[in-house]
Amino acid sequence: MKTDNQLQHDVMAELEWDPRVDHADIGVAVNEGVVTLTGYVKSYPEKMAAERAARRVAGVKAIAEEIKVRFASDPKTADHEIAKRILDLFAWHVSIPQDRVKLTVERGWVTLTGDVDWFYQKEEAAKSAGRITGVLGISNLIEVKKLPVAADVKERIMAAFRRQANLDASSVTVVTEGSTVRLGGMVKAWNERGVAERAAWAAPGVNKVEDDIIVAF
Structure with missing residues (x-):
């Protein structure tokens, strides 16, 4: 048998x-x-x-x-076709290290794995995959490998502030724990807090930003 x-x-x-x-x-x-x-x-x-x-x-x-x-004119939404189109898109995308990002597709659901150095690369991979016809959902399990350094994050925040008039990053505190960055201190306006948070996300290895900055009007 x-x-x-x-x-x-x-x-x-x-x-x-x-x-x-x-x-x-x-x-x-x-x-x-x-x-x-x-x-x-x-x-x-x-x-x-x-x-x-x-x-x-x-x-x-x-x-x-x-x-x-399925006729020839119908959308190509078989799992292996979706996977091929995503890989082709990754190959043309300069922000996605295709040799380090892996994917599986099961009934239209895409799971992304692997590792990258920057959080924006992880986000861009999910956004790109989501543009493909037939994708029903995405599980983004890509890891950001390189750990952030507090001094590097602080410098990025200060550089972002320097590019804009009347912003002062001297009162912003930065603490890193693994891939998590905690922001504290005080700023004068909500847009300053937003600038600091975006700068923190731009640092290599950041997977999570906890923004505890106080806005003092």
């Missing part, structure tokens, strides 16, 4: 062998001899051919056929 793994292998081989079936977009799952076919084909006859191919395999007890017919 065949195991489910053996049966899955045989069904996939039969689909690949049948010239009437383009097996690239067809998924095969087996549970106690019951075969589930999923994915896309280009026509109804191809759909029927795929089902007949699966039935020919010895050991198949039943078939749950969930294949959809």
Whole structure:
């Protein structure tokens, strides 16, 4: 008696062998001899051919056929097509280190993993993936590896303040703990607090900013 793994292998081989079936977009799952076919084909006859191919395999007890017919003009939203389009987009994006960002797609849901040096790279990867047709959601599990240095964060805040008139960063305090930056102290206006927070996010390795700066009117 065949195991489910053996049966899955045989069904996939039969689909690949049948010239009437383009097996690239067809998924095969087996549970106690019951075969589930999923994915896309280009026509109804191809759909029927795929089902007949699966039935020919010895050991198949039943078939749950969930294949959809998708015409050439329809959007390409199969999981492997979504993954390919995201990877192509990453390859053209200078802000995303494609060799360090990995992805998986399951039923339209994208999971991003890997590591980067900057928080904006993590954000940009998720934004770019979200632009692809067929993406239903994103789990951004990319880690920001390089740890922030308090002096570096403080300098970025002061540099951001210097670029704008009448802003003083001397009263802003910066404490780092791992990849978390805590901002404290006092500023004169809400926009100064916003400038400080954005500057902190721009530092390498920052995964979280806790803004406790007080605005003194």
